[in-house]
Amino acid sequence: MKAGLFLGAKNVQVGELEKPSPKQGEALIKVAYAGICGTDMMIYAGRHPRAKAPLAMGHEFCGEIVEIAGDSAFVPGERVVIEPTLSCGTCEACLAGQTHVCKTLRLIGIDGHGGFAEYVVVPLNRLHRIPESLSDAHAALTEPLAVAVHSVRRSNMKVGDRVVILGGGPIGLMIGMVAKLAGAREIIVSDISPYRLSKAKELGFVALDAKTANVGEEIRTITQGVGADIVFEVAGTPATVSLMVEAVRIQGQVVVVSLFKQPPAVDLASMHFKEISLTTTRCYSTGDFETAIQFMAKGMLDISPMISHELKLDQVAQGFEYMENPDQSLKVLIQP
Ligand SMILES: NC(=O)c1ccc[n+]([C@@H]2O[C@H](COP(=O)([O-])OP(=O)(O)OC[C@H]3O[C@@H](n4cnc5c(N)ncnc54)[C@H](O)[C@@H]3O)[C@@H](O)[C@H]2O)c1
Numbered sequence: 001m002k003a004g005l006f007l008g009a010k011n012v013q014v015g016e017l018e019k020p021s022p023k024q025g026e027a028l029i030k031v032a033y034a035g036i037c038g039t040d041m042m043i044y045a046g047r048h049p050r051a052k053a054p055l056a057m058g059h060e061f062c063g064e065i066v067e068i069a070g071d072s073a074f075v076p077g078e079r080v081v082i083e084p085t086l087s088c089g090t091c092e093a094c095l096a097g098q099t100h101v102c103k104t105l106r107l108i109g110i111d112g113h114g115g116f117a118e119y120v121v122v123p124l125n126r127l128h129r130i131p132e133s134l135s136d137a138h139a140a141l142t143e144p145l146a147v148a149v150h151s152v153r154r155s156n157m158k159v160g161d162r163v164v165i166l167g168g169g170p171i172g173l174m175i176g177m178v179a180k181l182a183g184a185r186e187i188i189v190s191d192i193s194p195y196r197l198s199k200a201k202e203l204g205f206v207a208l209d210a211k212t213a214n215v216g217e218e219i220r221t222i223t224q225g226v227g228a229d230i231v232f233e234v235a236g237t238p239a240t241v242s243l244m245v246e247a248v249r250i251q252g253q254v255v256v257v258s259l260f261k262q263p264p265a266v267d268l269a270s271m272h273f274k275e276i277s278l279t280t281t282r283c284y285s286t287g288d289f290e291t292a293i294q295f296m297a298k299g300m301l302d303i304s305p306m307i308s309h310e311l312k313l314d315q316v317a318q319g320f321e322y323m324e325n326p327d328q329s330l331k332v333l334i335q336p
Pocket residue numbers: 037038039147166167168169170171172190191192193196210234235236237239240256257258259260281282283284326
């Protein structure tokens with residue numbers, strides 16, 4: 001079968017993989033769409049500690065069940081989206097039902113072949129049915145939307161809160177969509193990319209250009225000197241780590257969603273004087289994943305502005321090139 005293979009740093013090519021067959025407890029999926037994510041970009045850059053070439057990446061994907069090995073409520077022919085997390089089942093987090101923070105959490109598409117291929121095998125317990133009202137292209141965005149659902153649920157956000165999002169990439173903008181649904185009175189997004197700022201505006205958010213504006217001052221003006229109730233840090237830079245403390249109100253909350261390549265310097269003294277709460281967030285629970293599906297299927301949010309490109313598997317290398325420039329891409333979908 002055809003697959004988009006990671007072969008080494010900056011080297012993704014279409015190649016051949018043996019078509020997998022499902023073992024007991026697994027399903028064979030014919031992939032419909034798979035999204036390229038920031039983590040795939042880290043693998044692409046040759047900086048991911050676990051991903052080993054040759055690898056068909058892709059952990060944000062959906063498709064059709066072709067074959068099932070074992071007992072399941074699913075049947076071949078059904079459309080499904082795959083929750084890509086794989087947990088051990090025996091560590092203290094797993095035993096407490098918090099499998100998304102498993103001590104040895106692995107992901108389909110990182111630790112093994114994923115969605116940039118014609119077929120993939122996945123455990124039966126990772127399948128979620130796609131409602132009829134949800135298209136395959138949109139269903140492929142379930143995983144990043146679930147990250148946004150989890151981030152907002154991890155926050156103390158209340159109806160009427162003023163929310164600041166530092167970093168208007170796919171995850172930041174989806175957090176904005178979920179915060180709006182959750183009743184935020186004001187959503188302010190800052191970024192340095194004109195394209196992403198224009199997307200933020202299109203979605204009804206206040207867009208602040210961190211390249212040209214004094215973002216901290218602008219946020220103080222908009223919030224009458226008070227600051228934001230909740231700040232989501234979704235850019236992963238030293239500048240936004242410094243700004244998250246400045247932008248939040250006294251006794252407000254900062255939610256760090258980003259993954260930092262280097263441990264950042266955090267102004268704990270300023271956090272102390274303002275008595276700020278700091279929360280981190282990792283992945284999503286199965287409930288968050290299902291919530292993301294329902295938000296889209298019920299038309300409670302429109303995910304379509306997130307898709308910047310839809311490409312065939314043959315163009316997978318091009319997709320990675322698009323993703324390298326935040327000023328021309330948001331979510332690139334690959335169609336095997
Ligand atoms: N918590 C989790 O489980 C989880 C899951 C997925 C992604 N992430 C992390 O979330 C972060 C965002 O993901 P993404 O896919 O949207 O990535 P992205 O790189 O597309 O988005 C980051 C955005 O920050 C912007 N930015 C850069 N410098 C800035 C600055 N000084 N001020 C404001 N904005 C700035 C960039 O232009 C970009 O639009 C990444 O760090 C990613 O690793 C975390």
